[in-house]
Amino acid sequence: MNQQTPLILVTNDDGVHAPGLHSLIRTLQPIGQVIAVAPDGPRSGQASAITVETPLRINRCTAYSHAEIYSVNGTPVDCVKLAMHTVLPRRPDILVSGINHGSNSGNCVIYSGTMGAVIEACMLGIPAIGYSLLHHSIAADFSHTGKWIDTITRKVLEQGLPNQVCLNVNIPAECQPKGIKVCEAAPGHWSEEYQEYTDPMGRKFYMLTGHYNNDDPENPAYDNYWLDRQYISVVPVRPDQTYTSAIPQITDLLS
Amino acid sequence: MNQQTPLILVTNDDGVHAPGLHSLIRTLQPIGQVIAVAPDGPRSGQASAITVETPLRINRCTAYSHAEIYSVNGTPVDCVKLAMHTVLPRRPDILVSGINHGSNSGNCVIYSGTMGAVIEACMLGIPAIGYSLLHHSIAADFSHTGKWIDTITRKVLEQGLPNQVCLNVNIPAECQPKGIKVCEAAPGHWSEEYQEYTDPMGRKFYMLTGHYNNDDPENPAYDNYWLDRQYISVVPVRPDQTYTSAIPQITDLLS
Numbered sequence: 001m002n003q004q005t006p007l008i009l010v011t012n013d014d015g016v017h018a019p020g021l022h023s024l025i026r027t028l029q030p031i032g033q034v035i036a037v038a039p040d041g042p043r044s045g046q047a048s049a050i051t052v053e054t055p056l057r058i059n060r061c062t063a064y065s066h067a068e069i070y071s072v073n074g075t076p077v078d079c080v081k082l083a084m085h086t087v088l089p090r091r092p093d094i095l096v097s098g099i100n101h102g103s104n105s106g107n108c109v110i111y112s113g114t115m116g117a118v119i120e121a122c123m124l125g126i127p128a129i130g131y132s133l134l135h136h137s138i139a140a141d142f143s144h145t146g147k148w149i150d151t152i153t154r155k156v157l158e159q160g161l162p163n164q165v166c167l168n169v170n171i172p173a174e175c176q177p178k179g180i181k182v183c184e185a186a187p188g189h190w191s192e193e194y195q196e197y198t199d200p201m202g203r204k205f206y207m208l209t210g211h212y213n214n215d216d217p218e219n220p221a222y223d224n225y226w227l228d229r230q231y232i233s234v235v236p237v238r239p240d241q242t243y244t245s246a247i248p249q250i251t252d253l254l255s
Numbered sequence: 256m257n258q259q260t261p262l263i264l265v266t267n268d269d270g271v272h273a274p275g276l277h278s279l280i281r282t283l284q285p286i287g288q289v290i291a292v293a294p295d296g297p298r299s300g301q302a303s304a305i306t307v308e309t310p311l312r313i314n315r316c317t318a319y320s321h322a323e324i325y326s327v328n329g330t331p332v333d334c335v336k337l338a339m340h341t342v343l344p345r346r347p348d349i350l351v352s353g354i355n356h357g358s359n360s361g362n363c364v365i366y367s368g369t370m371g372a373v374i375e376a377c378m379l380g381i382p383a384i385g386y387s388l389l390h391h392s393i394a395a396d397f398s399h400t401g402k403w404i405d406t407i408t409r410k411v412l413e414q415g416l417p418n419q420v421c422l423n424v425n426i427p428a429e430c431q432p433k434g435i436k437v438c439e440a441a442p443g444h445w446s447e448e449y450q451e452y453t454d455p456m457g458r459k460f461y462m463l464t465g466h467y468n469n470d471d472p473e474n475p476a477y478d479n480y481w482l483d484r485q486y487i488s489v490v491p492v493r494p495d496q497t498y499t500s501a502i503p504q505i506t507d508l509l510s
Contacts, residue, residue, distance in 0.1 A: 048302035048365045049330075055452070055460035075304075077366075082461060085449050107378060110303045110494060111332075119496075123362060123444065152509060159508050165501045182506040184497045189378065194340050197310070205310035206337060236505045238498035239365055241374075242439045246420045246491040251437040253414050254407060254489060 006032030006157055009092040009121070011079045013100065013113025015041045016061055016071040020099035023142035024131065025067045027149045028096060031157065035092075037083035039113075040071040044102070045208075046113035048120065049075045058082055076117035084124065094157055095121035098131035099149075101140055105132075105170045105223045105233060106188040106214065115168055119239045122166035127156050129166065134227060135173035145171050148180070148232055168235040170227055180232045186222035187215040261287030261412055264347040264376070266334045267355065268368025270296045271316055271326040275354035278397035279386065280322045282404045283351060286412065290347075292338035294368075295326040299357070300463075301368035303375065304330045313337055331372035339379065349412055350376035353386035354404070356395055360387075360425045360478045360488060361443040361469065370423055374494045377421035382411050384421065389482060390428035400426050403435070403487055423490040425478060430485055437489045441477035442470040 008028050012021045016038040028034050037058070051074040061069040070087055072079045080095065100114040109115050114130045121128035131149055133140055152169060161167070168185070171177065193210035214224050223233035263283050267276045271293040283289050292313070306329040316324040325342055327334045335350065355369040364370050369385045376383035386404055388395055407424060416422070423440070426432065448465035469479050478488035 042308065045305040045307045046302075047304045047371070049304040050300040050302075050366050050463060052300045052463050053297065055454075055462060056449075057458065057460050078463075081448050081463075086451075086461065107494065109496060110374065110378070111305050116302070119365065123365070155509055161508075162501055162504055165498050165505070167505070180509055182502050182509065184499055184502070185495060187495075193336050194311075196341075199310075203312065205312050206341065207310060208305060208307050208333075208336075234505060234509060236498040236501040237496045238501075239362065239496070240440060240442075241364060241492045241494070241496060243420050243491040243493035244439055246417055246493075247437050247439070249417055250420070250422070250489060250491045253416075254410055254435055254437065 006093040007090060008032045008034045009083055009088060009095045010034055010036040011038050011076055011097050011117045013039065013043045013046055013076045015039050015043065016069060018101060019138065020101050020133065020142060023145065024096060024099045027146040028153060031153060034067055035088060036067060036069040037072060037079045037087055039076060039079060040073050043075055043113045045111045046075045046116060047111050048077050048116040051075060051078050056082060058086060076113040077120045080117050080120040092126055095126050095128040096153060099142055099145060100132035101138065102136040103132055103134045103170055104130065104168060105227055106186040106212065109168055109185055109237065115237065118166045119237065122164060123239045127161045129153060129156060129169060131169045131171065133171050133173055140173065144176055148177060164238055164240060165236050168237050170223060170233045172227055172230050175230055177232045178230050180234055181226040182234045183223050183226055184221050185235050186224040189213050189215060261348040262345060263287045263289045264338055264343060264350045265289055265291040266293050266331055266352050266372045268294065268298045268301055268331045269356050270294050270298065271324060273356060274393065275356050275388065275397060279351060279354045282401040283408065286408060289322055290343060291322060291324040292327060292334045292342055294331060294334060295328050298330050298368045300366045301330045301371060302366050303332050303371040306330060306333050311337060313341060331368040332375045335372050335375040347381060350381050350383040351408060354397055354400060355387035356393065357391040358387055358389045358425055359385065359423060360482055361441040361467065364423055364440055364492065370492065373421045374492065377419060378494045382416045384408060384411060384424060386424045386426065388426050388428055395428065399431055403432060419493055419495060420491045423492050425482055425488045427482055427485045432487045433485050435487045435489055436481040438478050438481060439476050440490050441479040444468050444470060
């Protein structure tokens with residue numbers, strides 16, 4: 001860590017007004033200079049999506065006096081890219097995303113806008129962490145998260161992260177966590193994913209819903225195992241999705 | 256492969272009217288029963304994004320007589336999920352996405368809606384391939400792609416793919432490819448990512464642009480190396496982004 005005050009870029013996918021964002025900002029302010037650049041409204045499930053055809057605008061949220069906060073009419077990844085390009089006075093020392101209102105454990109990470117922002121920063125070589133609380137409510141209680149977020153964030157700021165590795169941190173909702181476990185994302189799948197409706201014109205439409213099924217719930221290698229037992233899970237995530245060890249098999253298949 | 260006619264689910268991220276989609280449908284129709292479920296307009300850069308707050312609607316595109324084609328007012332992943340839930344008569348034997356108008360080589364895969372659909376199908380255990388042509392134009396010439404797409408798709412249908420592996424196939428734009436190379440996604444980064452404008456009210460806005468920089472252009476391990484030399488690149492992609500080998504190092508860091 002360099003000697004100047006750390007510059008901390010904060011974003012999320014629940015939008016600039018989400019309580020989880022402001023809880024995170026307040027936790028990080030004793031650690032460094034916080035600048036938040038977040039979507040102007042909810043962007044859950046936006047993954048690594050980028051806005052390619054719509055003009056993006058940045059606005060300072062002057063209604064918030066406790067921190068320097070900007071809103072962007074785009075995705076979490078847009079926020080990171082625009083923050084780097086336009087808002088920040090220099091390259092940040094860390095990107096912190098969250099606190100997400102809801103779990104990003106198991107394979108939910110693939111859809112997560114919280115983690116999309118983290119992966120973007122990681123690809124830019126910036127240490128990056130996503131924090132999620134296992135509670136979807138807008139009124140979720142974040143009071144127990146500060147101590148753990150402070151500890152993890154300071155350690156990453158002090159020691160950095162390995163090249164092309166970022167962290168997906170999930171925090172149990174309703175009690176004091178027993179500790180931290182570094183683990184893998186649990187395999188799982190969604191079922192019954194849509195609810196069907198009929199609109200006033202008699203046409204069908206569909207809303208996403210569904211149940212998440214943990215495919216290996218008793219395996220202590222996985223994040224959901226530890227979250228079920230009131231531990232904080234930390235999954236190292238890599239942006240590169242190449243399955244290098246499958247190359248020989250695919251080469252055989254196509255030859 | 257089972258003995259009945261293969262059921263082929265087709266989607267893309269350029270939307271239901273993109274010539275690349277119809278070129279792909281025509282290439283695949285001799286192989287099996289094709290049903291296409293694609294976004295109702297361009298969704299480039301949508302990655303694995305899902306629509307969580309907006310009603311989704313499915314419409315049969317009756318203007319197209321050459322195939323059974325549906326449009327969805329959502330993302331490529333929404334198309335796969337809704338196709339599975341609502342449109343298809345049974346589980347498909349393969350998901351084929353594309354042909355994308357433009358490259359999804361290197362780390363562009365992280366933003367790709369074409370590949371978002373492929374990764375979604377892979378997580379559902381369905382063999383899945385994304386095809387992209389290295390030409391952005393709506394008027395791109397796809398005539399040389401059919402032979403290669405036919406070959407690769409038939410081999411995957413016949414032999415399947417390893418568990419939790421899908422394929423990202425990029426095809427050179429302007430000549431007959433010299434062959435197929437199975438390889439890794441090249442490391443790279445984007446620079447100068449936004450163009451700044453001033454609207455009629457004097458307010459600034461930003462549009463995504465930029466240059467892609469290949470960070471290791473002379474390394475034959477990578478897809479861009481082979482694409483530059485007029486080969487088709489095939490990158491095995493895994494949905495799970497856990498960096499398992501980093502777990503001991505992160506455990507040390509946080510202890």
